[in-house]
Amino acid sequence: MQAWVIGNWKQNPATNHDVNALLNDLLAVTDAQADTTPVTSRFQLMVAPSCIHLAAVSARLKGSTIQCAAQDISQHSASTGAYTGDCSAQQVADAGATWTILGHSERRQYHKESHDTLIKKLTHAFAKNLGVVFCIGETQTQYDDQQTLNVINDQLSVLKDLLTQQPELLLSLSERLIVAYEPVWAIGTGKVPTVEEVSKTHQYIKQTIASFAKTVDNMTVLYGGSVNASNADSFAADAMIDGALVGGASLKAESFLAIANAFSHTHT
Template identity: 80%
Template sequence: MQAWVIGNWKQNPATSHDVKALLDDLLTAVSTKAQLDGCQLMVAPSLIHLTAVSERIKGSSILSAAQDISAHSASIGAYTGDCSAQQIADAGATWTILGHSERRQYHQESHDCLLQKMTHALTQNLGVIFCIGETQAQYDAKQTLAVIDAQLSVITDLLTQQPELMAGLSERLIVAYEPVWAIGTGKVPTVAEVSATHQHIKQTLASFNTALENMTVLYGGSVNADNADSFAADSMIDGALVGGASLKAESFLAIAQAFSRATAQ
């Protein structure tokens, strides 16, 4: 199975100059470093930089994604500050991140909101990286799997309400498991914990529909160049959604190389 390593730049870098420098480093590294076969790279810049990034990486092996889309409309409308799936696709992105814990926390994104966003993305031919994960309190209370099941129910509702979107969904939907307590904190669950959680996610998705038996499930949460090999070595972990380590070409490519080596074995 192909591995995926996706860089979520969040609200970084600060300037267009810094974005260009990061892309120059990344494109140079991709063109000169070996051991990237079997690993798809993607970056998700902030909206203000999305068009420029998409143009800059056109023709390379790197894909671009948005960090969010509007829940209100798939195309246009009177929704100040929002950007639709159609506009994101027009900007050159082919994927979007949805359901990131920071969006859930800071913008109170609900089940219904995420269902609308996923529907809009898929109808506009955007792939979806759907983020799920538990808080520290939920982890401590051993509620991880129950929380994940509730979050994954967005997909069952999608299949029930929009069955026509089932076609090719396994190739247009990626699930990213990110324990909230591990994002940017330096705290990292054991590989065994992540593997068991990923196995549960894959089994749950397969129970929704047999066409989802081979879904890609990524891990995110303080993934870096030092721990990437251990995650990549586990067959349940199909890649990584990377935060801070994606802001330096060297560390981002080191993570990608770890997964590339693993797919070759």
């Protein structure tokens, strides 16, 4: 299985100048790698800029090996409407995104995204041919109380209910959906679960999704949460971990590509 390494830029960088500087660094290295080694065929790179930079980033990446994702889409409409401040699935696709991140813990926390909200967003994304990086994960309190698997069950029930409502999605779900396991307590904190913990949780996620339908037996599951160039090798060495959703370390081309190269050595 090909590994995925996705950079979630969140509300960064602040200026077009800094966005272009980051893209210059990324493209310089990936173009050089493409000329000298087939290693980039072992992983797929993707970045998720803020909505204001999405069109410009997509245009710069056109023709490169790096894909572009939106960080979110509107729950209210797949296309247009009177929803001030929202960007629809159709709009971000038109801006050049081929994927969108949904269900990130920061959206769940700050915007109170519910089960029904996420079903609507997933529906809109798939209707407009966007792939979805669906984020799940437990808080520190839930982890301490050994509730991780219960939380994951609850969060994955969104997918189960979506497939019940739209069984036609089963045929292509493994190609259009990536699950990112991100323990909330590990995001941006420097706290990191053990590789063994992540591996067992990923195995559980894959088995749970496979239980929804026999056709979904090869789900890609990424790990996210304080992934950096120093610990990427240990995560990449585990067969259950299919890549990484990277936050702060994706804002420097050197560290982001070091993480990608870690997965290139262990995935084919």
